[in-house]
Amino acid sequence: MVTTDEKGPLTAKKKSVIIRSCDGDEFLVSESAAVLSTSLKKILEEKEDRLIHLSDIDNKTLAMVIAYLSTHADDGLSDDLKRSFDQEFVSGKEFDVLKYLVLATDTLQVTCLCYTVAKKMADIMKNKLVEWVRREFDIQNDYTPEAEAEIRRLDAWAWDDRQLEDD
Amino acid sequence: MVTGGAVGRVEVLECRILEKQNVRSRTPATMPESLTDLPPNILSEILSRLPIKSLFVCSPKENLYKVLRIFATVSDKPSQDGFKMEYWAQVHVVGSSSWRDIEDRPLSEYLSWDKWSVFLNGTVCWLCKYPETSKFVVFFDFHEEKFGEIPPPLDFGLQQQMNKHGMSVGVLGGYLCFSDDTRDFDIWVMKKFGSQDSWTKEFVVDTSIHMDKPLEGPFRPLQILGDGKILMIWADRVLVTYDPKTKGFGYLEFDGVESLGKVVLYTPSFVPLKDALMVDNLTVQNMTSRENQDLIED
Numbered sequence: 367m368v369t370t371d372e373k374g375p376l377t378a379k380k381k382s383v384i385i386r387s388c389d390g391d392e393f394l395v396s397e398s399a400a401v402l403s404t405s406l407k408k409i410l411e412e413k414e415d416r417l418i419h420l421s422d423i424d425n426k427t428l429a430m431v432i433a434y435l436s437t438h439a440d441d442g443l444s445d446d447l448k449r450s451f452d453q454e455f456v457s458g459k460e461f462d463v464l465k466y467l468v469l470a471t472d473t474l475q476v477t478c479l480c481y482t483v484a485k486k487m488a489d490i491m492k493n494k495l496v497e498w499v500r501r502e503f504d505i506q507n508d509y510t511p512e513a514e515a516e517i518r519r520l521d522a523w524a525w526d527d528r529q530l531e532d533d
Numbered sequence: 534m535v536t537g538g539a540v541g542r543v544e545v546l547e548c549r550i551l552e553k554q555n556v557r558s559r560t561p562a563t564m565p566e567s568l569t570d571l572p573p574n575i576l577s578e579i580l581s582r583l584p585i586k587s588l589f590v591c592s593p594k595e596n597l598y599k600v601l602r603i604f605a606t607v608s609d610k611p612s613q614d615g616f617k618m619e620y621w622a623q624v625h626v627v628g629s630s631s632w633r634d635i636e637d638r639p640l641s642e643y644l645s646w647d648k649w650s651v652f653l654n655g656t657v658c659w660l661c662k663y664p665e666t667s668k669f670v671v672f673f674d675f676h677e678e679k680f681g682e683i684p685p686p687l688d689f690g691l692q693q694q695m696n697k698h699g700m701s702v703g704v705l706g707g708y709l710c711f712s713d714d715t716r717d718f719d720i721w722v723m724k725k726f727g728s729q730d731s732w733t734k735e736f737v738v739d740t741s742i743h744m745d746k747p748l749e750g751p752f753r754p755l756q757i758l759g760d761g762k763i764l765m766i767w768a769d770r771v772l773v774t775y776d777p778k779t780k781g782f783g784y785l786e787f788d789g790v791e792s793l794g795k796v797v798l799y800t801p802s803f804v805p806l807k808d809a810l811m812v813d814n815l816t817v818q819n820m821t822s823r824e825n826q827d828l829i830e831d
Contacts, residue, residue, distance in 0.1 A: 438695075465568070468575050480578060488582035503568035 376485065383410065384417045385432070391419075399439035401419035403431075404475035421453050422473060427466045430455075438466050455488040463489075548699070568764055598627035601657070603639055609703055622679055637679045639760060640671045651704050654726060656684070658709060660702045666694045670702060670709070682710070686721060686732035702756035705763070712752045712765075720763070736763065738747050739780045766793050 368491040381444070398416075409418055414498040420428065437443065437451050456464065462485050471480035491499055500507055509517070563783055570578070579766070604621045620639040623632040641661045650659045657670040670683040685694070696715040703710050709723040718738040750768035758764055762774040762783070766777060772785040790807040799806070 465571065468579070469571070471576055472572065480575070484575070484578040485582045487579045491579075505569050 372463060382416070385428065386417065386419045387423055387425040387428040388421050389425050391428070393428060395432055396439065398438065399432070399435040402438055402476060403436045404477075406474060418474070419470070423470045424466065427449055427463075427470045431470050431474060431476065431479065435476065451483050459486070461487065461490060600625040600627065601673055601675070602632070614724060622673075624675075635678050640680050640682055641665050649701055651702050651709070653704050653709055656681075658702055660697060660711065662697055666691075666697075668696075669694075670711070673810055676696075681727070683723070683727060684729045685736075687729060699751055701751050701753040705735075705754050706757050708756055714740075714749075714752070720750065736777055738769050738775055738777075753796075755796065766796055769793055772796075788810075 367421075382394050383400050383406075384392050384399055385395055385400070386392045397410065400410065405416065423431070438448055441452075446512060459467075464483050468480060468483040468487065471477075471483060494502075499505065507514075552740060555640065571579075588704045602623050602625070604623070606619050606621070612648060621636065622635050622639055624635050625632045641675050650656075650657050655676050656674045658670055661668040661671055669685040669689075671680060672683065673680050693713060693715045696713075699714050701710070702714050705720070709726060711721055712720060713719045718740050719734050720736040720738065721732050722735040723732050730735065740749075752773075753766040753769075754763060756822040758774065760776075763775045765773050765775060767773045770791070772793060774783040775781075776783075776830055
Protein backbone atom coordinates (compact mmCIF):
# COMPACT_ATOMS: atom_id res chain seq x y z
CA MET A 367 0.00 0.00 0.00
CA VAL A 368 1.61 3.25 -1.09
CA THR A 369 0.29 6.42 0.46
CA THR A 370 -0.33 9.60 -1.46
CA ASP A 371 2.87 10.95 0.00
CA GLU A 372 5.10 9.75 -2.82
CA LYS A 373 8.24 11.50 -1.64
CA GLY A 374 9.18 9.08 1.03
CA PRO A 375 7.36 5.76 0.83
CA LEU A 376 9.86 4.19 3.22
CA THR A 377 9.40 6.72 5.97
CA ALA A 378 5.69 6.90 5.31
CA LYS A 379 5.42 3.20 5.87
CA LYS A 380 6.89 3.43 9.31
CA LYS A 381 4.69 6.35 10.33
CA SER A 382 2.02 5.61 12.84
CA VAL A 383 -1.21 7.17 13.92
CA ILE A 384 -3.11 6.88 17.16
CA ILE A 385 -6.80 6.06 16.96
CA ARG A 386 -8.99 6.57 19.99
CA SER A 387 -12.23 4.67 20.50
CA CYS A 388 -15.37 6.25 21.93
CA ASP A 389 -14.61 4.71 25.31
CA GLY A 390 -11.16 6.20 25.40
CA ASP A 391 -8.83 3.34 24.47
CA GLU A 392 -6.03 4.34 22.16
CA PHE A 393 -4.52 2.15 19.47
CA LEU A 394 -1.22 2.62 17.70
CA VAL A 395 -1.69 1.80 14.04
CA SER A 396 0.71 2.00 11.14
CA GLU A 397 -0.30 4.55 8.57
CA SER A 398 -0.21 1.95 5.83
CA ALA A 399 -2.93 0.06 7.68
CA ALA A 400 -4.98 3.14 8.53
CA VAL A 401 -5.21 4.34 4.94
CA LEU A 402 -7.00 1.12 3.95
CA SER A 403 -9.96 2.83 5.53
CA THR A 404 -11.17 5.51 3.15
CA SER A 405 -12.43 7.70 6.00
CA LEU A 406 -9.16 7.54 7.95
CA LYS A 407 -7.23 8.22 4.76
CA LYS A 408 -9.23 11.40 4.18
CA ILE A 409 -8.70 12.55 7.75
CA LEU A 410 -4.96 11.93 7.51
CA GLU A 411 -4.72 13.86 4.27
CA GLU A 412 -6.40 16.82 5.86
CA LYS A 413 -4.83 17.19 9.27
CA GLU A 414 -1.37 17.07 10.70
CA ASP A 415 -2.45 15.75 14.06
CA ARG A 416 -1.72 12.05 14.38
CA LEU A 417 -4.49 11.40 16.88
CA ILE A 418 -7.88 10.46 15.50
CA HIS A 419 -10.87 10.26 17.79
CA LEU A 420 -13.76 8.06 16.72
CA SER A 421 -16.88 9.00 18.61
CA ASP A 422 -19.07 6.10 17.57
CA ILE A 423 -16.87 3.00 17.64
CA ASP A 424 -16.17 1.17 20.90
CA ASN A 425 -12.82 -0.34 21.84
CA LYS A 426 -13.67 -3.98 21.16
CA THR A 427 -14.97 -3.28 17.69
CA LEU A 428 -12.14 -0.92 16.90
CA ALA A 429 -9.57 -3.52 17.98
CA MET A 430 -11.10 -5.99 15.56
CA VAL A 431 -11.13 -3.54 12.68
CA ILE A 432 -7.52 -2.60 13.34
CA ALA A 433 -6.46 -6.24 13.40
CA TYR A 434 -8.14 -6.61 10.02
CA LEU A 435 -6.54 -3.48 8.56
CA SER A 436 -3.10 -4.42 9.83
CA THR A 437 -3.32 -7.89 8.34
CA HIS A 438 -4.36 -6.55 4.99
CA ALA A 439 -1.65 -3.89 5.01
CA ASP A 440 1.03 -6.52 5.62
CA ASP A 441 2.85 -7.04 2.33
CA GLY A 442 4.53 -10.11 3.72
CA LEU A 443 1.29 -12.09 3.77
CA SER A 444 0.08 -13.89 0.68
CA ASP A 445 -3.42 -13.32 -0.67
CA ASP A 446 -4.36 -16.85 0.31
CA LEU A 447 -3.35 -16.19 3.88
CA LYS A 448 -5.34 -12.98 3.94
CA ARG A 449 -8.36 -14.83 2.58
CA SER A 450 -8.19 -17.52 5.24
CA PHE A 451 -7.71 -14.75 7.78
CA ASP A 452 -10.94 -13.15 6.56
CA GLN A 453 -12.85 -16.38 7.03
CA GLU A 454 -11.41 -16.94 10.47
CA PHE A 455 -12.06 -13.34 11.33
CA VAL A 456 -15.85 -13.59 11.10
CA SER A 457 -16.33 -17.23 12.05
CA GLY A 458 -17.97 -17.93 15.39
CA LYS A 459 -18.78 -14.31 16.07
CA GLU A 460 -22.09 -13.42 17.67
CA PHE A 461 -24.57 -11.58 15.51
CA ASP A 462 -24.43 -8.55 17.79
CA VAL A 463 -20.67 -8.35 17.41
CA LEU A 464 -21.04 -8.51 13.64
CA LYS A 465 -23.63 -5.75 13.81
CA TYR A 466 -21.22 -3.39 15.53
CA LEU A 467 -18.51 -4.48 13.15
CA VAL A 468 -20.54 -3.80 10.03
CA LEU A 469 -21.51 -0.37 11.33
CA ALA A 470 -17.87 0.41 12.04
CA THR A 471 -16.84 -0.66 8.55
CA ASP A 472 -19.50 1.67 7.19
CA THR A 473 -18.24 4.61 9.25
CA LEU A 474 -14.62 3.91 8.42
CA GLN A 475 -15.42 2.96 4.84
CA VAL A 476 -13.61 -0.35 4.75
CA THR A 477 -15.54 -1.81 1.85
CA CYS A 478 -13.85 -5.18 1.74
CA LEU A 479 -14.51 -5.93 5.40
CA CYS A 480 -18.05 -4.60 5.08
CA TYR A 481 -18.67 -7.22 2.36
CA THR A 482 -17.10 -9.98 4.41
CA VAL A 483 -19.21 -9.19 7.46
CA ALA A 484 -22.40 -8.70 5.43
CA LYS A 485 -21.80 -12.07 3.81
CA LYS A 486 -21.36 -13.68 7.20
CA MET A 487 -24.57 -12.09 8.47
CA ALA A 488 -26.42 -13.32 5.40
CA ASP A 489 -24.99 -16.81 5.93
CA ILE A 490 -26.37 -16.85 9.45
CA MET A 491 -29.83 -16.00 8.15
CA LYS A 492 -29.69 -18.27 5.12
CA ASN A 493 -32.24 -21.11 5.05
CA LYS A 494 -33.66 -20.14 8.41
CA LEU A 495 -37.33 -19.96 9.15
CA VAL A 496 -38.90 -16.55 9.08
CA GLU A 497 -39.85 -17.05 12.74
CA TRP A 498 -36.23 -17.77 13.58
CA VAL A 499 -35.01 -14.59 11.91
CA ARG A 500 -37.68 -12.54 13.68
CA ARG A 501 -36.87 -14.02 17.06
CA GLU A 502 -33.09 -13.85 16.78
CA PHE A 503 -32.89 -10.38 15.34
CA ASP A 504 -35.72 -8.85 17.26
CA ILE A 505 -37.76 -7.90 14.24
CA GLN A 506 -41.31 -6.89 14.86
CA ASN A 507 -43.85 -8.73 12.75
CA ASP A 508 -45.86 -5.94 11.18
CA TYR A 509 -48.04 -8.18 9.02
CA THR A 510 -51.59 -9.02 9.94
CA PRO A 511 -52.12 -12.80 10.04
CA GLU A 512 -54.27 -12.53 6.90
CA ALA A 513 -51.66 -10.56 4.97
CA GLU A 514 -48.94 -13.00 5.97
CA ALA A 515 -51.01 -16.02 4.97
CA GLU A 516 -51.67 -14.38 1.62
CA ILE A 517 -47.99 -13.73 0.98
CA ARG A 518 -47.08 -17.29 1.91
CA ARG A 519 -49.75 -18.57 -0.44
CA LEU A 520 -48.63 -16.34 -3.33
CA ASP A 521 -44.96 -17.11 -2.89
CA ALA A 522 -45.37 -20.79 -2.14
CA TRP A 523 -42.77 -21.58 -4.78
CA ALA A 524 -40.13 -19.91 -2.65
CA TRP A 525 -40.68 -22.30 0.24
CA ASP A 526 -41.36 -25.67 -1.28
CA ASP A 527 -37.99 -26.76 -2.60
CA ARG A 528 -35.68 -26.49 0.34
CA GLN A 529 -35.45 -27.56 3.90
CA LEU A 530 -35.69 -24.69 6.27
CA GLU A 531 -33.83 -24.91 9.52
CA ASP A 532 -34.87 -23.85 12.95
CA ASP A 533 -31.86 -24.27 15.18
CA MET B 534 -9.86 -11.13 20.59
CA VAL B 535 -9.45 -12.94 17.32
CA THR B 536 -7.69 -16.25 17.08
CA GLY B 537 -5.63 -17.72 14.29
CA GLY B 538 -1.98 -17.65 13.33
CA ALA B 539 -1.95 -14.66 11.05
CA VAL B 540 -3.99 -12.55 13.41
CA GLY B 541 -1.91 -13.26 16.46
CA ARG B 542 1.19 -12.20 14.68
CA VAL B 543 -0.16 -8.92 13.42
CA GLU B 544 -1.73 -8.09 16.73
CA VAL B 545 1.58 -8.21 18.55
CA LEU B 546 3.27 -6.34 15.75
CA GLU B 547 1.06 -3.38 15.25
CA CYS B 548 -2.01 -2.96 17.35
CA ARG B 549 -1.11 -2.24 20.88
CA ILE B 550 -3.30 -0.62 23.41
CA LEU B 551 -1.46 2.43 24.66
CA GLU B 552 -3.51 3.63 27.51
CA LYS B 553 -6.89 3.37 29.08
CA GLN B 554 -8.80 6.40 30.11
CA ASN B 555 -12.51 6.17 30.44
CA VAL B 556 -14.93 3.73 31.98
CA ARG B 557 -14.98 0.44 30.11
CA SER B 558 -17.72 -0.93 27.91
CA ARG B 559 -19.52 2.29 27.28
CA THR B 560 -21.36 1.62 24.08
CA PRO B 561 -22.14 4.45 21.71
CA ALA B 562 -25.60 5.92 21.94
CA THR B 563 -26.45 5.21 18.32
CA MET B 564 -26.20 1.43 18.43
CA PRO B 565 -29.12 -0.29 16.76
CA GLU B 566 -31.26 -2.64 18.82
CA SER B 567 -32.72 -4.65 16.01
CA LEU B 568 -31.46 -5.78 12.65
CA THR B 569 -33.94 -3.47 10.98
CA ASP B 570 -32.41 -0.46 12.72
CA LEU B 571 -29.25 -0.80 10.66
CA PRO B 572 -28.75 1.88 8.02
CA PRO B 573 -30.49 0.91 4.76
CA ASN B 574 -27.26 0.68 2.79
CA ILE B 575 -25.85 -1.91 5.20
CA LEU B 576 -29.12 -3.78 5.38
CA SER B 577 -29.27 -4.09 1.61
CA GLU B 578 -25.62 -5.14 1.62
CA ILE B 579 -26.56 -8.04 3.89
CA LEU B 580 -29.80 -8.97 2.21
CA SER B 581 -28.27 -8.90 -1.26
CA ARG B 582 -25.97 -11.67 -0.13
CA LEU B 583 -28.82 -14.07 0.52
CA PRO B 584 -29.53 -16.45 -2.35
CA ILE B 585 -31.59 -14.62 -4.94
CA LYS B 586 -34.66 -16.02 -6.56
CA SER B 587 -36.50 -14.21 -9.24
CA LEU B 588 -38.95 -15.27 -11.83
CA PHE B 589 -40.83 -14.34 -14.95
CA VAL B 590 -43.72 -15.91 -16.66
CA CYS B 591 -44.17 -15.84 -20.39
CA SER B 592 -46.35 -17.49 -22.98
CA PRO B 593 -44.36 -17.98 -26.16
CA LYS B 594 -45.51 -19.30 -29.50
CA GLU B 595 -45.78 -22.96 -28.58
CA ASN B 596 -48.61 -22.13 -26.19
CA LEU B 597 -46.66 -23.14 -23.13
CA TYR B 598 -46.39 -21.04 -20.06
CA LYS B 599 -42.82 -20.97 -18.90
CA VAL B 600 -41.28 -19.55 -15.80
CA LEU B 601 -37.68 -18.42 -15.68
CA ARG B 602 -35.80 -18.07 -12.45
CA ILE B 603 -32.33 -16.77 -11.91
CA PHE B 604 -30.15 -17.72 -8.98
CA ALA B 605 -27.07 -16.12 -7.62
CA THR B 606 -24.64 -18.02 -5.49
CA VAL B 607 -21.68 -16.46 -3.83
CA SER B 608 -18.45 -18.26 -4.56
CA ASP B 609 -16.20 -18.18 -1.54
CA LYS B 610 -13.42 -15.95 -2.79
CA PRO B 611 -13.51 -12.41 -1.48
CA SER B 612 -11.41 -10.00 -3.47
CA GLN B 613 -10.84 -6.26 -3.41
CA ASP B 614 -14.19 -5.75 -5.12
CA GLY B 615 -16.08 -8.00 -2.78
CA PHE B 616 -17.49 -11.41 -3.58
CA LYS B 617 -17.72 -13.06 -6.92
CA MET B 618 -21.27 -14.03 -7.69
CA GLU B 619 -22.20 -16.86 -10.02
CA TYR B 620 -25.47 -16.68 -11.87
CA TRP B 621 -27.60 -19.61 -13.01
CA ALA B 622 -30.96 -19.98 -14.63
CA GLN B 623 -33.72 -22.59 -14.59
CA VAL B 624 -36.92 -22.98 -16.53
CA HIS B 625 -40.17 -24.45 -15.32
CA VAL B 626 -42.98 -25.34 -17.71
CA VAL B 627 -46.26 -24.65 -15.98
CA GLY B 628 -48.03 -27.98 -15.51
CA SER B 629 -44.85 -29.99 -15.12
CA SER B 630 -43.49 -30.86 -11.73
CA SER B 631 -39.90 -29.73 -11.82
CA TRP B 632 -37.38 -27.06 -12.67
CA ARG B 633 -34.90 -27.76 -15.39
CA ASP B 634 -31.39 -26.27 -15.61
CA ILE B 635 -30.72 -24.48 -18.83
CA GLU B 636 -27.33 -24.44 -20.51
CA ASP B 637 -27.13 -20.72 -20.98
CA ARG B 638 -26.03 -18.47 -18.17
CA PRO B 639 -27.33 -14.95 -17.52
CA LEU B 640 -25.08 -12.48 -19.31
CA SER B 641 -24.89 -9.89 -16.59
CA GLU B 642 -25.80 -9.46 -12.98
CA TYR B 643 -26.79 -5.83 -13.39
CA LEU B 644 -30.30 -6.42 -14.64
CA SER B 645 -33.05 -4.14 -13.53
CA TRP B 646 -35.23 -7.20 -13.36
CA ASP B 647 -37.45 -6.36 -10.47
CA LYS B 648 -39.93 -3.94 -11.91
CA TRP B 649 -39.05 -2.67 -15.31
CA SER B 650 -38.34 -5.60 -17.55
CA VAL B 651 -40.51 -5.70 -20.65
CA PHE B 652 -41.99 -8.56 -22.63
CA LEU B 653 -41.70 -8.52 -26.41
CA ASN B 654 -41.93 -11.28 -29.04
CA GLY B 655 -41.58 -14.10 -26.53
CA THR B 656 -38.60 -12.51 -24.85
CA VAL B 657 -38.12 -10.60 -21.65
CA CYS B 658 -35.74 -7.63 -21.96
CA TRP B 659 -33.81 -5.84 -19.26
CA LEU B 660 -31.57 -2.85 -19.25
CA CYS B 661 -28.12 -3.57 -17.82
CA LYS B 662 -27.49 -0.95 -15.20
CA TYR B 663 -24.31 0.89 -14.30
CA PRO B 664 -21.58 -0.28 -13.51
CA GLU B 665 -22.07 -2.78 -16.33
CA THR B 666 -20.89 -0.73 -19.30
CA SER B 667 -20.01 -3.55 -21.68
CA LYS B 668 -23.64 -4.53 -22.22
CA PHE B 669 -26.73 -2.54 -22.94
CA VAL B 670 -29.98 -4.48 -23.16
CA VAL B 671 -30.01 -8.17 -22.28
CA PHE B 672 -32.90 -10.49 -23.15
CA PHE B 673 -34.03 -14.04 -22.55
CA ASP B 674 -35.77 -15.87 -25.38
CA PHE B 675 -38.33 -18.25 -23.91
CA HIS B 676 -38.62 -20.29 -27.12
CA GLU B 677 -34.89 -20.89 -27.63
CA GLU B 678 -34.21 -20.73 -23.88
CA LYS B 679 -31.17 -18.58 -24.51
CA PHE B 680 -29.94 -15.23 -23.29
CA GLY B 681 -28.93 -12.58 -25.78
CA GLU B 682 -27.87 -8.97 -25.84
CA ILE B 683 -28.82 -5.91 -27.83
CA PRO B 684 -26.13 -3.28 -28.37
CA PRO B 685 -26.88 0.42 -27.98
CA PRO B 686 -27.25 2.76 -30.99
CA LEU B 687 -24.04 3.09 -33.01
CA ASP B 688 -23.22 6.67 -31.99
CA PHE B 689 -23.73 5.97 -28.32
CA GLY B 690 -20.94 7.52 -26.28
CA LEU B 691 -19.39 6.69 -22.96
CA GLN B 692 -21.32 9.49 -21.29
CA GLN B 693 -24.56 7.79 -22.24
CA GLN B 694 -23.28 4.39 -21.13
CA MET B 695 -22.56 5.90 -17.74
CA ASN B 696 -26.01 7.43 -17.50
CA LYS B 697 -27.91 4.18 -17.83
CA HIS B 698 -29.45 4.50 -14.40
CA GLY B 699 -31.54 7.33 -15.84
CA MET B 700 -32.74 5.20 -18.73
CA SER B 701 -35.63 2.86 -19.01
CA VAL B 702 -36.73 0.24 -21.51
CA GLY B 703 -40.26 -0.03 -22.79
CA VAL B 704 -42.32 -1.14 -25.75
CA LEU B 705 -43.79 1.55 -28.00
CA GLY B 706 -45.93 0.66 -30.99
CA GLY B 707 -44.74 -2.94 -30.82
CA TYR B 708 -41.07 -1.99 -30.90
CA LEU B 709 -38.46 -2.12 -28.17
CA CYS B 710 -37.60 1.37 -27.03
CA PHE B 711 -35.64 3.16 -24.35
CA SER B 712 -35.64 6.65 -22.91
CA ASP B 713 -32.37 8.54 -22.65
CA ASP B 714 -32.06 11.76 -20.69
CA THR B 715 -28.28 12.17 -20.84
CA ARG B 716 -28.42 15.49 -22.66
CA ASP B 717 -31.93 16.09 -23.87
CA PHE B 718 -34.69 13.63 -23.41
CA ASP B 719 -34.82 11.26 -26.37
CA ILE B 720 -36.81 8.12 -27.00
CA TRP B 721 -35.04 5.59 -29.20
CA VAL B 722 -36.98 2.88 -30.96
CA MET B 723 -35.59 -0.37 -32.40
CA LYS B 724 -37.41 -0.92 -35.68
CA LYS B 725 -36.04 -4.43 -36.22
CA PHE B 726 -35.55 -6.48 -33.05
CA GLY B 727 -31.88 -7.33 -32.57
CA SER B 728 -30.56 -5.11 -35.34
CA GLN B 729 -28.28 -2.39 -34.04
CA ASP B 730 -28.64 -0.32 -37.24
CA SER B 731 -32.35 -0.04 -36.72
CA TRP B 732 -32.17 2.09 -33.57
CA THR B 733 -33.93 5.34 -34.46
CA LYS B 734 -34.22 8.47 -32.39
CA GLU B 735 -37.97 8.60 -32.81
CA PHE B 736 -38.97 11.27 -30.33
CA VAL B 737 -37.20 14.23 -28.81
CA VAL B 738 -39.13 15.28 -25.75
CA ASP B 739 -38.91 18.89 -24.72
CA THR B 740 -38.86 19.02 -20.92
CA SER B 741 -37.66 22.62 -20.68
CA ILE B 742 -40.96 24.43 -20.52
CA HIS B 743 -41.93 23.36 -17.06
CA MET B 744 -41.73 26.44 -14.83
CA ASP B 745 -38.30 27.51 -16.12
CA LYS B 746 -36.88 24.27 -14.81
CA PRO B 747 -36.64 21.13 -16.92
CA LEU B 748 -38.52 18.10 -15.68
CA GLU B 749 -36.08 15.66 -14.20
CA GLY B 750 -36.13 12.07 -13.28
CA PRO B 751 -36.72 8.89 -15.12
CA PHE B 752 -39.43 8.68 -17.69
CA ARG B 753 -40.67 5.22 -18.49
CA PRO B 754 -42.41 5.00 -21.87
CA LEU B 755 -45.54 2.85 -21.77
CA GLN B 756 -47.60 3.32 -24.91
CA ILE B 757 -48.43 5.52 -27.87
CA LEU B 758 -52.03 6.58 -27.63
CA GLY B 759 -54.40 6.81 -30.57
CA ASP B 760 -53.94 10.58 -30.88
CA GLY B 761 -50.15 10.30 -31.08
CA LYS B 762 -49.50 11.23 -27.47
CA ILE B 763 -46.95 9.18 -25.56
CA LEU B 764 -48.03 7.72 -22.24
CA MET B 765 -45.20 7.59 -19.71
CA ILE B 766 -44.54 7.25 -16.01
CA TRP B 767 -42.58 10.09 -14.57
CA ALA B 768 -40.35 9.57 -11.53
CA ASP B 769 -42.30 6.40 -10.59
CA ARG B 770 -45.12 8.59 -9.34
CA VAL B 771 -47.20 10.27 -11.99
CA LEU B 772 -48.68 9.07 -15.23
CA VAL B 773 -48.00 11.70 -17.88
CA THR B 774 -48.89 12.14 -21.51
CA TYR B 775 -46.63 14.03 -23.89
CA ASP B 776 -47.87 15.43 -27.14
CA PRO B 777 -44.98 15.55 -29.64
CA LYS B 778 -46.86 18.12 -31.76
CA THR B 779 -47.66 20.73 -29.13
CA LYS B 780 -44.84 19.71 -26.76
CA GLY B 781 -47.40 19.77 -23.98
CA PHE B 782 -47.45 17.55 -20.94
CA GLY B 783 -50.61 16.25 -19.32
CA TYR B 784 -50.76 14.81 -15.85
CA LEU B 785 -53.01 11.92 -14.92
CA GLU B 786 -53.34 11.56 -11.20
CA PHE B 787 -55.27 8.97 -9.28
CA ASP B 788 -56.74 9.88 -5.95
CA GLY B 789 -55.26 7.70 -3.27
CA VAL B 790 -52.49 6.25 -5.46
CA GLU B 791 -49.14 7.55 -4.33
CA SER B 792 -46.65 5.39 -6.14
CA LEU B 793 -46.72 3.82 -9.57
CA GLY B 794 -43.95 1.37 -8.81
CA LYS B 795 -45.53 -1.35 -10.91
CA VAL B 796 -47.61 -0.63 -13.96
CA VAL B 797 -48.77 -3.12 -16.56
CA LEU B 798 -50.64 -2.27 -19.72
CA TYR B 799 -54.08 -3.81 -19.89
CA THR B 800 -55.06 -5.49 -23.12
CA PRO B 801 -58.83 -5.25 -23.60
CA SER B 802 -60.53 -8.61 -23.88
CA PHE B 803 -63.97 -10.19 -23.77
CA VAL B 804 -62.85 -12.08 -20.69
CA PRO B 805 -63.25 -9.86 -17.66
CA LEU B 806 -60.02 -9.18 -15.78
CA LYS B 807 -61.43 -10.85 -12.72
CA ASP B 808 -62.07 -14.15 -14.53
CA ALA B 809 -58.79 -14.09 -16.43
CA LEU B 810 -56.71 -13.76 -13.30
CA MET B 811 -58.55 -16.52 -11.42
CA VAL B 812 -57.53 -15.31 -7.98
CA ASP B 813 -59.65 -14.81 -4.92
CA ASN B 814 -60.21 -11.52 -3.17
CA LEU B 815 -59.33 -9.42 -6.19
CA THR B 816 -60.41 -5.82 -6.21
CA VAL B 817 -60.91 -4.18 -9.58
CA GLN B 818 -61.41 -0.47 -9.51
CA ASN B 819 -62.13 1.50 -12.60
CA MET B 820 -60.75 4.94 -12.08
CA THR B 821 -61.44 8.00 -14.06
CA SER B 822 -58.95 10.78 -13.74
CA ARG B 823 -59.10 14.44 -14.46
CA GLU B 824 -56.55 15.41 -17.01
CA ASN B 825 -54.78 18.36 -15.53
CA GLN B 826 -53.28 20.31 -18.37
CA ASP B 827 -52.99 23.76 -16.87
CA LEU B 828 -49.81 22.99 -14.93
CA ILE B 829 -47.87 22.99 -18.14
CA GLU B 830 -49.73 24.83 -20.80
CA ASP B 831 -50.56 28.32 -19.67
